[in-house]
Amino acid sequence: MEKEVFDQRDMTILIVDDEPRIRDFVRMNLELEHYLVLEASNGLEALDKLRENLPDLVLLDVMMPEMDGFETLRSIREVSTVPVIMLTVRQNEQDRIHGLDLGADDYIAKPFSPRELLLRIRALLRRSLMPAPARKTEIVVDPDLKIDFTRREVIVRGEKVVLRPTEYRLLYHLLNNAGRLLTHETLLSKVWGREYRDEAHYLRLYITYLRQKLEKDPAHPKYILTERGVGYRFKELEG
Secondary structure, three states: OOOOOOOHHHOEEEEEOOOHHHHHHHHHHHHHOOOEEEEEOOHHHHHHHHHHHOOOEEEEEOOOOOOOHHHHHHHHHHHOOOOEEEEEOOOOHHHHHHHHHHOOOEEEEOOOOHHHHHHHHHHHHHHHHOOOOOOOOEEEEEOOEEEEOOOOEEEEOOEEEOOOHHHHHHHHHHHHOOOOOEEHHHHHHHHOOHHHOOOHHHHHHHHHHHHHHHOOOOOOOOOEEEEOOOEEEEOOOOO
């Protein structure tokens, strides 16, 4: 059994939702698991609570009056890298992609079960607190791409490129297995956690993000290669 890397009694979670019924339901289930819980009924209140209390994770409703969840998330990302799970009644993938583009870490569709919510929270906290993967040597893929995992630096055509933590972790696992095919399930388990093995859209989206940042021609990638219907592999390294 995998050992948890955090003590839930030390973790503070901020719930942001304009429906008191939802906040009460979520708070009760979180407190049963010994999390400390904060509440906000709108985006502005959420930003104040974020600055004052520095929560470890935010549960953020999308559909709120005046300042919706997307606008709130955009403001959160201007000041914090706190993990954010979006709560939404919307099911279409375009909304999920929009939230992830703005910096959300995960999505849960309403109505959700307490068990699903707790599993997602635990997985995201575990991932956010996990030490960043590191390799001791600089990897020179070719003259256009150099990665130093010790310094967390990615240099693309002479320019430093900033990767999000999830992008960085995905690149690490691809490069660490350069030349080898990694299945969708393997990458999802290694990068996001075992709970995400069926969430292929997360992987597709972050592969797209990486290609946009690393490839000269993302539509015809030379570094991150697709094995259709199976998975991805990073090009074999020379030498």
